[in-house]
Amino acid sequence: MLQAGFHEAASLPLAALREPHLQAWLDAGHAGEMDWMVRHARVRRDPERAFPRTRSVTVGLFEFGAVAPSASNARLAHYASGKDYHLVIKDMLRAAAADLIQRAPGVWTRSFVDAGPLNEKRCAELAGLGFIGKHTNLIVPDRGSWFFLGLLLTSLTVDAATAPQAERCGTCTACLDICPTKAFPAPFVLDARRCISYLTIELRGVIPRELRALMGTWVFGCDLCLEACPWNRFAVRTAAGPFAPRPATQRDLNSWLQLTPAEFEVLFQDSAVQRTGWRGFLRNVLVACGNNGNSALLELVHAWTRDADPLLRLHAHWALWRMAPAATHFWRQQCLDNETDPQVLEEIQLCLQESN
Numbered sequence: 001m002l003q004a005g006f007h008e009a010a011s012l013p014l015a016a017l018r019e020p021h022l023q024a025w026l027d028a029g030h031a032g033e034m035d036w037m038v039r040h041a042r043v044r045r046d047p048e049r050a051f052p053r054t055r056s057v058t059v060g061l062f063e064f065g066a067v068a069p070s071a072s073n074a075r076l077a078h079y080a081s082g083k084d085y086h087l088v089i090k091d092m093l094r095a096a097a098a099d100l101i102q103r104a105p106g107v108w109t110r111s112f113v114d115a116g117p118l119n120e121k122r123c124a125e126l127a128g129l130g131f132i133g134k135h136t137n138l139i140v141p142d143r144g145s146w147f148f149l150g151l152l153l154t155s156l157t158v159d160a161a162t163a164p165q166a167e168r169c170g171t172c173t174a175c176l177d178i179c180p181t182k183a184f185p186a187p188f189v190l191d192a193r194r195c196i197s198y199l200t201i202e203l204r205g206v207i208p209r210e211l212r213a214l215m216g217t218w219v220f221g222c223d224l225c226l227e228a229c230p231w232n233r234f235a236v237r238t239a240a241g242p243f244a245p246r247p248a249t250q251r252d253l254n255s256w257l258q259l260t261p262a263e264f265e266v267l268f269q270d271s272a273v274q275r276t277g278w279r280g281f282l283r284n285v286l287v288a289c290g291n292n293g294n295s296a297l298l299e300l301v302h303a304w305t306r307d308a309d310p311l312l313r314l315h316a317h318w319a320l321w322r323m324a325p326a327a328t329h330f331w332r333q334q335c336l337d338n339e340t341d342p343q344v345l346e347e348i349q350l351c352l353q354e355s356n
């Protein structure tokens with residue numbers, strides 16, 4: 001794995017992989033609309049049955065680094081500011097598999113990054129790479145947590161992994177305290193439905209009204225709990241190579257409000273931002289405008305209230321209301337007469353009520 005470019009790697013027997021709290025997490029509804037998590041649960045409950053040829057899992061860790069956020073008033077998470085990690089890490093896993101096959105002919109391999117049905121941070125924890133912090137991500141004591149994980153499943157047997165590292169959060173609660181949407185019902189447990197990362201990336205429809213005002217100016221993902229973590233003072237501070245932030249994507253809200261679907265496709269063609277799609281991205285931009293409150297954006301936001309897509313109209317109305325609650329009262333009354341979508345109508349009515 002190290003020859004393939006990973007900064008660190010460790011293995012565990014597949015038989016050692018267990019997730020004692022998974023079902024409780026799903027039963028509590030914390031996965032929100034991520035139905036694939038429910039579908040993957042069968043595999044995750046009994047991975048040996050799902051992967052009968054697999055004897056061991058090797059976890060690769062690649063540090064992407066985190067530079068200071070750009071001066072833009074629209075924030076993209078660090079991990080999504082460069083090339084799509086799925087593509088880069090998958091290539092590295094392929095190279096690691098090819099290398100292994102050369103050294104051990106006949107070995108069976110399979111690789112996963114992110115989208116696979118196994119919990120990568122849990123694998124890393126059980127392989128002894130680090131510990132899971134209260135923010136629910138893996139921390140490697142001398143590296144922090146700005147890294148990607150990838151898995152290489154193989155038919156080779158390995159000795160039992162070194163014992164998992166003891167959790168070292170101590171009395172710190174910085175990540176729990178900083179989370180603007182209060183997404184942690186308890187330390188070590190995340191309710192994804194409240195996490196800005198889920199809301200801006202995974203959620204397809206309307207962002208719950210009560211959470212919008214708490215989302216700040218994040219337009220894709222969120223880094224606040226990781227940025228607050230004192231272990232990240234040991235992390236790499238320069239993002240280089242494929243994960244260096246691309247200047248073309250460091251735009252401000254004014255520019256994003258004018259982004260066309262065709263431009264989105266070109267700009268994010270090999271970027272993780274593709275996942276939310278142009279429509280989801282614009283929805284996030286409108287929420288960020290509402291929270292940014294810059295009146296210079298009013299006209300551009302206003303234009304989105306006439307869009308053909310009710311999802312964008314709804315978030316544009318909310319953003320206008322946040323930016324200038326009283327100023328748009330008369331005009332909004334007119335919109336009420338022309339609007340036909342029930343959800344948008346309800347949004348306009350709520351905005352009107354709250355501006356009174």
Ligand code: B12
Pocket residue numbers: 019020021022024025034077078079113114115116117118119120121122135136137138139145146147148149150188189190192195197198201202220221222223225226
């Ligand atoms: C689904 C998912 C998300 C969801 C849910 C996040 C989450 N914490 O699980 C959302 C969309 C919110 C998300 C956000 C992010 N993600 Co994400 N995500 C995943 C994914 C695909 C699956 C993780 C998973 O299975 N979660 C579901 C729950 C069940 O898992 P869990 O947190 O481990 O839950 C356990 C605890 O709740 C615990 N538990 C429950 N009750 C109790 C009670 C007690 C007492 C205890 C001790 C424990 C406990 O047991 C549960 C089950 O094991 C993985 C990739 C993969 N295939 O593994 C990437 C992954 C975890 N994500 C990653 C990243 C980078 C992020 C973001 C930082 C991206 C961003 N900047 O926006 C944020 C971080 C948000 C956060 N604080 O976690 C990296 C993490 C790297 C690292 N350092 O650990 C991964 C590994 C992707 C990768 N290949 O690199 N992500």
Ligand code: SF4
Pocket residue numbers: 178179180181182183184190194195196197221222223224225226
């Ligand atoms: S990523 Fe942001 S919203 Fe999600 S848990 Fe961390 S601080 Fe909260």
Ligand code: SF4
Pocket residue numbers: 133134135136168169170172173174175176225228229230231
């Ligand atoms: S911020 Fe503090 S509590 Fe949260 S993961 Fe880091 S060390 Fe643990």
